[in-house]
Amino acid sequence: YSPIDIITKYSPSAAIAFFGLIFAFMATASTNLTGDVPAATNAIIRITRLGWVKSLTIATILAWLLIGPYSMVNWKQSLDVADYLTNFNWYYSMWLGPIAGVMVVDFWLVRKKEYVLDELYNIGPQGKYWYSGGINWIGVGSFLAGIIGEYLISGARGTIQFYYGIPVPGEELAWYYGFFISLFLYWLLALAFKVYALPEKYSKKQ
Structure with a gap:
């Protein structure tokens, strides 16, 4: 089972399941922030020679444009x-x-x-x-x-x-x-x- 499956299946109440899912979301977000986002940001820095903040913003926008619209529609x-x-x-x-x-x-x-x-x-x-x-x-x-x-x-x-x-x-x-x-x-x-x-x-x- 994935952590999401365990939380939704074994939580004794909806409130506990809700907080469990929040922690699962935070774990995923923190992993991406520390592991995935820096790699894309550093790549943009090497290509464009922009600063960290601007490159991070570009990486975030590109990621959303590639995934966000499709996920919302389909x-x-x-x-x-x-x-x-x-x-x-x-x-x-x-x-x-x-x-x-x-x-x-x-x-x-x-x-x-x-x-x-x-x-x-x-x-x-x-x-x-x-x-x-x-x-x-x-x-x-x-x-x-x-x-x-x-x-x-x-x-x-x-x-x-x-x-x-x-x-x-x-x-x-x-x-x-x-x-x-x-x-x-x-x-x-x-x-x-x-x-x-x-x-x-x-x-x-x-």
């Missing part, structure tokens, strides 16, 4: 759209697990919680985190291995699903499978090939 169909969005969020999370696995190992184990923040934005060959041609191939390989692992596990269990004709892992735990596969593989590769994982420390150019 509110029944918009419920189906909500299901599609939920499924989309479910399926694209398969990419996030392997990414998180690589990031956790790189930060906590490989670099011992030490990053030079300014160098993260230095995208030239002279940058500290340039790796090999600007790409950390160990990280990319570990990420892809996590994705492949998700498909293999889901395929072995017969849970592959199709989303708009695209096969995707149907496992509820696909995120975790990808996370741990990428995590352990990146850790092992970083230990075996330190010159590639920490070029600024082990590279002969340094």
Whole structure:
């Protein structure tokens, strides 16, 4: 069940259900404000060079223009759209697990919680985190291995699903499978090939 289903089904009174739905709304709104809105706003800032407030306003207006009118006119169909969005969020999370696995190992184990923040934005060959041609191939390989692992596990269990004709892992735990596969593989590769994982420390150019 989703939180909305639980609130509407098990609330002992309408008043409690009402307040429960308010909290559910606040949780959704706060998640969008802290997770989704900044990404769109930063994209507009990069494109237009406008300030934060103006870019945030533009992002909000564009979001409403894309969703609001359709939802008000075709509110029944918009419920189906909500299901599609939920499924989309479910399926694209398969990419996030392997990414998180690589990031956790790189930060906590490989670099011992030490990053030079300014160098993260230095995208030239002279940058500290340039790796090999600007790409950390160990990280990319570990990420892809996590994705492949998700498909293999889901395929072995017969849970592959199709989303708009695209096969995707149907496992509820696909995120975790990808996370741990990428995590352990990146850790092992970083230990075996330190010159590639920490070029600024082990590279002969340094």
